[in-house]
Amino acid sequence: xxxxALTAAQSGLVGCKACGLLSRPAALAFLGYCPRCGAxxxxxxxxxxxxxxxxxxxxxxxxxxxxxxxxxxxxxTGSFESDxxxxxxxxxxxSGSWPLALIVLIASFMIxxxxxxxxxxxxxxxxxxxxxxxRERMRLFRLLDITGRWSMLDVFVDTFxxxxxxxxxxxxxxxxxxxxxxxxxxxxxMLAAKSFDPRLIWDAAIDG
Amino acid sequence: xxxxxxxxxxxxxxxxxTLPPLPHKAKARCPRCGEILxxxxxxxxxxxxxxxxxxxxxxxxxxTAPLMEMSTLGREVSTTIVGGAHQLWVHxxxxxxxxxxxxxxxxxxxxxxxxxAVLLAVRRARAxxxxxxxxxxxxxLRPWAMDExxxxxxxxxxxxxxxxxxxxxxxxxxxxGVLVVLLCEIMVTVDPREVWSxxxxxDGRLPRRVLGSARAAQ
Numbered sequence: 001x002x003x004x005a006l007t008a009a010q011s012g013l014v015g016c017k018a019c020g021l022l023s024r025p026a027a028l029a030f031l032g033y034c035p036r037c038g039a040x041x042x043x044x045x046x047x048x049x050x051x052x053x054x055x056x057x058x059x060x061x062x063x064x065x066x067x068x069x070x071x072x073x074x075x076x077t078g079s080f081e082s083d084x085x086x087x088x089x090x091x092x093x094x095s096g097s098w099p100l101a102l103i104v105l106i107a108s109f110m111i112x113x114x115x116x117x118x119x120x121x122x123x124x125x126x127x128x129x130x131x132x133x134x135r136e137r138m139r140l141f142r143l144l145d146i147t148g149r150w151s152m153l154d155v156f157v158d159t160f161x162x163x164x165x166x167x168x169x170x171x172x173x174x175x176x177x178x179x180x181x182x183x184x185x186x187x188x189x190m191l192a193a194k195s196f197d198p199r200l201i202w203d204a205a206i207d208g
Numbered sequence: 209x210x211x212x213x214x215x216x217x218x219x220x221x222x223x224x225x226t227l228p229p230l231p232h233k234a235k236a237r238c239p240r241c242g243e244i245l246x247x248x249x250x251x252x253x254x255x256x257x258x259x260x261x262x263x264x265x266x267x268x269x270x271x272t273a274p275l276m277e278m279s280t281l282g283r284e285v286s287t288t289i290v291g292g293a294h295q296l297w298v299h300x301x302x303x304x305x306x307x308x309x310x311x312x313x314x315x316x317x318x319x320x321x322x323x324x325a326v327l328l329a330v331r332r333a334r335a336x337x338x339x340x341x342x343x344x345x346x347x348x349l350r351p352w353a354m355d356e357x358x359x360x361x362x363x364x365x366x367x368x369x370x371x372x373x374x375x376x377x378x379x380x381x382x383x384x385g386v387l388v389v390l391l392c393e394i395m396v397t398v399d400p401r402e403v404w405s406x407x408x409x410x411d412g413r414l415p416r417r418v419l420g421s422a423r424a425a426q
Contacts, residue, residue, distance in 0.1 A: 005240065006224050008217030013224070015217030018344045019404050022217055022224075037340045038410030088368075097367050104364060138220060138241045152311060152354050156292075156361025157368065159308050163287035163295040164278045164369060171280070171372065175301045183304045190351070202221035202241065 007202070014041045045197035049123060055192035056119050059185050063112060066185050069178035071158050076171050084178060085109065085154055108154040108182070115144045115189045119196060126200045134205035138198060145193045151186040155179060218243050252399030257327040259397060263320050263390040270383035271313060275362055280373035288380060289313055289358070315353040316391070322346035323394060330406045334418045340407035343400060350395070356388045 008015050008022065014031055015022050018039035025031045031041040070082035083091065085108050093101035118140050125131045158179050165173040214227045220243030227236055230248035238245055249255070274286035287295070289312050296305035322342040329339040362381055369375045405417045 007222040008224055009222055011224060013217060015219065015222065017219065018347075019340065020216055020219065020401070021404070022215055033410065035411040035413065036404060036409045037344060037407075038337075039344065092364075092368065095368075095371055100364055100367055103360070134221075135241065138243075149351055149354055150357055150360075152357045153361050153364070155304065155308060156312070156354075156358045157364045159292040159296055159304075160275065160287060160362055160365040161368060162299060163292040164276065164285055164365070164375070165372065166285050166295075167280060167283055175296055175299050175304070179296075180301055180304045183307045187307065194351075198220050198241070199222045202223075 007199075009043045009199075009203075014043050016041060017045075044199055044203075045195065048195055048197040048200060049127065051195040052119060052123055052192050055188050055195060056116055056123075059112070059188035059192060060116055062181050062185050062188065063116070066178055066181035067109075069181060070176035071154065071178040071182065072161060073174045073176050074165070074171070075168070075174065077169060082176060085182065088154070088157075104154060104157070107150045111147050111151045112185050112189055115148055115193065118144050119189075119192055122196065122201065126204050129204045130206050131201060131204045132206065134201050137201050141193075141196065141198050141201070148186070148190045148193055151189070152183075155183050155186070216245055218245060246401060247396075247399055249397050249399055251397070252402040253327055253330055256323070256394050256398035257331075259390050259394045260320060260323045260327055263387060263394065264324060266383050266387045266390060267316065267320055270380050270387050273379035273383060275380040275384070276366060276378050277376045278369055278373050279376075286378060289384075311352055311354040312358050315349050316355055316387070319346050319349045319353045319391075322349070323398070326403060327398075330403050333406060334415060335403070335407045337408045337410060340404060340410075343403050343407075347400070353391065355384060355391055359384050359388050 012028065013022055013024050016034040016037060016039055019034060019037035021034055021036045023035060023041065025041060031043065033039065034041055067085055070084050071088065073080055073082045089101050089105045089109070092098075092104060122137055122141060125137060131137065158175055162173050162175050165171060213229070215224060216227055217224055218238040218241060220238060221241040223238060223240045225238065225245070227246050230236055230246060232248055232250045234248055235244050236246040237243065271289055274288055275292075277284055277286040279285075290309065293305045293309040293312070296302075296308060323346050326339050326343045326346065329335040359381075362384065366375050366377065404415075406415050408415060
């Protein structure tokens, strides 16, 4: 392309985030609302960088207790055993179902960590400017946006294990403090991905 | 079919572009960032309506029938989806219980209910404004309805527990499996732009489809 392609923002237009209608606001200082669906018009998501950073930092802090504290405590007659998320993966592996162990490892350990690293990378690129590989960054963003919800896997596993193993005093399972922290990490990283505006990647691109 | 060319801004990268007339089952992607801009499923309102009605019925089964049953030492324990969240609450994990209830019950229920209302409302050529409003909420809720994640969670839990005792999958689990497929199908068969072309505008203007048919009648 010889002439650089125009974005809506460069043309004084705004695409509605809810219904997609392209409209020309009367004043750029106050964009107002979408005439078709009534959603608030925003050229770029408001305070996208600040919100995303806030969610990432909060998730990173909670990620530590989420992995250190037990998620499940199994009580059998006279003894008990506490399992963290990683201990759960190991026990799945040693019991012979390594494909499931791998799925849980990816969903509860690698996806949240990968999301935090990837969002940090994307945010730093946006803030520094001069982004060269915008298409690849966009692909990375889509990947983390889609995979994020799968981290909830371990929370569901723990829920149903707790709900089923109720045979006191012979055997019972109680949820540990780690579950709440882990759930918070998943929700916060999902909110982080939702508050990140991918259009900022392209605003910072120099080879758009 | 709507043949008028429409200019849009890509939601992924804000690039301005004109949507070409799309053949059936085709998708329009942004040439710069690859985001899907528009879809054109063959039957954009009736088919998703049928699927949503089915999903509503299956949802009821999935939430009332037991997911699975565990038996050991002559005692049996079974649980439903809400039962799982309830047990977390009883054990002092109120926050996690709420999150589980939201992602496994409330968000899917609201999504199905909203889609049902939207798709019933747009059966007429001109739909009230609320149809667009509810569609907005349904799209917003969709990522939080985690039926497929829960399905996998149930399977992992079963494998974990078979080491301890006999675990039998219940009717609810099969219903969740069907629900997962139906929810995916609703997503790929509905065309939100078709809904927007029928719902009244927030500023009181008539929707495009109504204007189009009025012009054709003259």
